[in-house]
Amino acid sequence: MSGERWRYIVINYHPLTQSPITPHLMNQSGKLIIFSAPSGAGKTTIVHHLLSKFNNLEFSVSATTRRPRGDEQQGKDYYFISQTEFLHRIAQKEFVEFEEVYSGTFYGTLRGEIERIWNNGKHVIFDIDVVGGLHLKRKYAEKALAIFVQPPSLEVLIERLSGRGTDTEDKLSERYAKAEKELDYAPQFDVILKNYELDIACKEAETLVANFIGL
Numbered sequence: 476m477s478g479e480r481w482r483y484i485v486i487n488y489h490p491l492t493q494s495p496i497t498p499h500l501m502n503q504s505g506k507l508i509i510f511s512a513p514s515g516a517g518k519t520t521i522v523h524h525l526l527s528k529f530n531n532l533e534f535s536v537s538a539t540t541r542r543p544r545g546d547e548q549q550g551k552d553y554y555f556i557s558q559t560e561f562l563h564r565i566a567q568k569e570f571v572e573f574e575e576v577y578s579g580t581f582y583g584t585l586r587g588e589i590e591r592i593w594n595n596g597k598h599v600i601f602d603i604d605v606v607g608g609l610h611l612k613r614k615y616a617e618k619a620l621a622i623f624v625q626p627p628s629l630e631v632l633i634e635r636l637s638g639r640g641t642d643t644e645d646k647l648s649e650r651y652a653k654a655e656k657e658l659d660y661a662p663q664f665d666v667i668l669k670n671y672e673l674d675i676a677c678k679e680a681e682t683l684v685a686n687f688i689g690l
């Protein structure tokens with residue numbers, strides 16, 4: 476740890492409990508890599524692939540009021556919290572951005588989560604909805620690369636979403652209804668990444684990330 480990147484000694488706080496972790500040297504050059512798209516486009520799959528390829532990336536764990544799905548784990552996939560707690564954290568201004576992505580279900584990025592990852596000397600990678608993704612891009616400008624994951628068509632998106640087998644019929648309908656509008660946001664992103672063939676999309680994502688973080 477030497478050179479210009481490391482400037483200030485800071486205490487790292489856990490984003491949810493606020494308990495101090497270990498003192499670290501502040502990373503001045505941390506970046507943000509944002510993956511956005513409608514549910515079912517393949518963001519999570521591509522983000523997991525990138526995390527397995529680059530050891531200087533760390534996933535931004537969002538807070539949400541939805542319940543865990545499948546084998547999702549607290550603090551790994553999300554910080555699962557109650558609506559009361561979520562609203563309290565909004566009032567405390569702890570979110571860099573948050574959205575009521577689906578009616579009655581909130582999702583948000585905690586400021587402390589980004590700081591924790593940068594203080595660990597890593598770049599932050601996000602899996603976040605299109606509105607939240609554009610929010611972060613506007614806030615962090617050239618420190619952020621905003622990538623829109625585009626499925627071949629709305630029909631294929633719907634097939635992928637139902638094929639994933641993790642959502643109830645109600646949840647699926649809610650996600651389909653939102654998807655069409657979300658596809659219209661694509662031109663506002665830095666890059667549109669076509670996820671037609673998964674292998675090709677993963678390779679293209681690797682190249683985009685490597686160029687952006689300067690590998």
Ligand code: ADP
Nearest residue numbers: 514515516517518519520635639670671672673
């Ligand atoms: P998101 O995180 O955008 O909601 P996921 O990564 O969960 O999407 O992908 C939705 C489903 O589609 C998963 O079952 C995943 O395995 C599958 N999938 C992702 N990309 C492709 C692809 N290129 N071709 C076929 N299936 C895919």
Ligand code: 5GP
Nearest residue numbers: 514537573574576582583584602603604607
């Ligand atoms: P899911 O319930 O499928 O995990 O996520 C639903 C949607 O919420 C996805 O589009 C996901 O990317 C988005 N999402 C996850 N975390 C956040 C967040 O912190 N902020 C915003 N705005 N959206 C998020």
